[in-house]
Amino acid sequence: MNALGYALLGMLMRKPCSGYELTQLLEVFWRAKHSQVYPLLAKLEQEQYVTFEHVEQTGKPDKKIYSITDKGKKLLQKWIAQTPAAPVIRDEFLIKVYSIWLTDKNTAKKLFWERISTFEEKVTHRKEEIKKMEEEYGETITNFTSRHFGRYLLFKRKLRQEEEEIIWCRWVLDLLDKANEDSETSIEGKRE
Amino acid sequence: MNALGYALLGMLMRKPCSGYELTQLLEVFWRAKHSQVYPLLAKLEQEQYVTFEHVEQTGKPDKKIYSITDKGKKLLQKWIAQTPAAPVIRDEFLIKVYSIWLTDKNTAKKLFWERISTFEEKVTHRKEEIKKMEEEYGETITNFTSRHFGRYLLFKRKLRQEEEEIIWCRWVLDLLDKANEDSETSIEGKRE
DNA sequence: TTTATATATATAATTTTTTACATATATTCT
DNA sequence: AGAATATATGTAAAAAATTATATATATAAA
Numbered sequence: 396m397n398a399l400g401y402a403l404l405g406m407l408m409r410k411p412c413s414g415y416e417l418t419q420l421l422e423v424f425w426r427a428k429h430s431q432v433y434p435l436l437a438k439l440e441q442e443q444y445v446t447f448e449h450v451e452q453t454g455k456p457d458k459k460i461y462s463i464t465d466k467g468k469k470l471l472q473k474w475i476a477q478t479p480a481a482p483v484i485r486d487e488f489l490i491k492v493y494s495i496w497l498t499d500k501n502t503a504k505k506l507f508w509e510r511i512s513t514f515e516e517k518v519t520h521r522k523e524e525i526k527k528m529e530e531e532y533g534e535t536i537t538n539f540t541s542r543h544f545g546r547y548l549l550f551k552r553k554l555r556q557e558e559e560e561i562i563w564c565r566w567v568l569d570l571l572d573k574a575n576e577d578s579e580t581s582i583e584g585k586r587e
Numbered sequence: 588m589n590a591l592g593y594a595l596l597g598m599l600m601r602k603p604c605s606g607y608e609l610t611q612l613l614e615v616f617w618r619a620k621h622s623q624v625y626p627l628l629a630k631l632e633q634e635q636y637v638t639f640e641h642v643e644q645t646g647k648p649d650k651k652i653y654s655i656t657d658k659g660k661k662l663l664q665k666w667i668a669q670t671p672a673a674p675v676i677r678d679e680f681l682i683k684v685y686s687i688w689l690t691d692k693n694t695a696k697k698l699f700w701e702r703i704s705t706f707e708e709k710v711t712h713r714k715e716e717i718k719k720m721e722e723e724y725g726e727t728i729t730n731f732t733s734r735h736f737g738r739y740l741l742f743k744r745k746l747r748q749e750e751e752e753i754i755w756c757r758w759v760l761d762l763l764d765k766a767n768e769d770s771e772t773s774i775e776g777k778r779e
Numbered sequence: 780t781t782t783a784t785a786t787a788t789a790t791a792a793t794t795t796t797t798t799a800c801a802t803a804t805a806t807t808c809t
Numbered sequence: 810a811g812a813a814t815a816t817a818t819g820t821a822a823a824a825a826a827t828t829a830t831a832t833a834t835a836t837a838a839a
Contacts, residue, residue: 414787414788483676539763622799648803649818
């Protein structure tokens, strides 16, 4: 089984979910589209790691609510204790940063300002999510045995990372402005 | 063209490189194996975004040194100014954290201690890289027009992130220890 | 009234990525 | 002597991920 499968099992341990809901919950720690989630759920069900029941709805399409089985739980627990693979990060923005010296200063600034803007939105959103969790579950959330503990830890980490990204962007923008002053006040432009 | 192609072009703007070297340099901002790099370089060469020359070596296998063309440079510059796609993060460790409440405290602690350990190594390594860059290129490195500027920015960002990850892990380990004390001093264990 | 958005599931086609296979030279470690 | 590691390039097969297509209900907005 692949990592995404374990992610799904982990979410189903927290609570039974539909494929639609799982796809949304996934966002914090593993990117995947619904076109990956639905077939994998079917496979998981075939191998008896999960079960599902049809739930009819009015005003909305019917859904399948998946639950994890004992077999699934055991598989997950065994996997957790194993050393995880190295993280994969692929961020187009970073490729652009790498080559930022090829653009003009306005293009560069715009890129970083847009980054700040999208990350500020993320921070706002994340803070709300954390607040909601803290209100809903109280102090138990910091308790190791709470089913929400892991999710809470991830949210806290994400928030920090998002805030750090903004700080870094501001630092870069400062550097860009400083370099500007230098080239205006001194003749000695380039070295190297 | 895909993002990896632009990453290669960006690295070739900094300096001509072999496919082997490119695969290593890639590490900071885009994960890719050599089996992706070599065919893509061939494609890039076919479309005249890069050229290469054979370099014979003694004691080592011969290599191909790739350089970017004007056509390649223009393509890259045009791409940089466009709004980047959302970052992709896939980290198995985070899936395990999500389900950490399913394990025992020792397994949990071990996971986080191992994470700290691998990230401490990364921090050490990263600091050396940054020091080397600063020594090699001096202050010009903070200059917008330096070909090393983007790479320098990325290294600084990575270092922060790696340091932050360690801080977060320690915070989690603290939480785990606190919860331990609680369950020893108070009877009221769970709520929710 | 049309359009967009949200809920809900599913498959097909394509692209991207990983793993494995393959070869070759030289050095260092056990 | 044999094994592992580093340098160097490539291809083939398999797995994973993205994009596109498809269907269906309901609400809200333009």
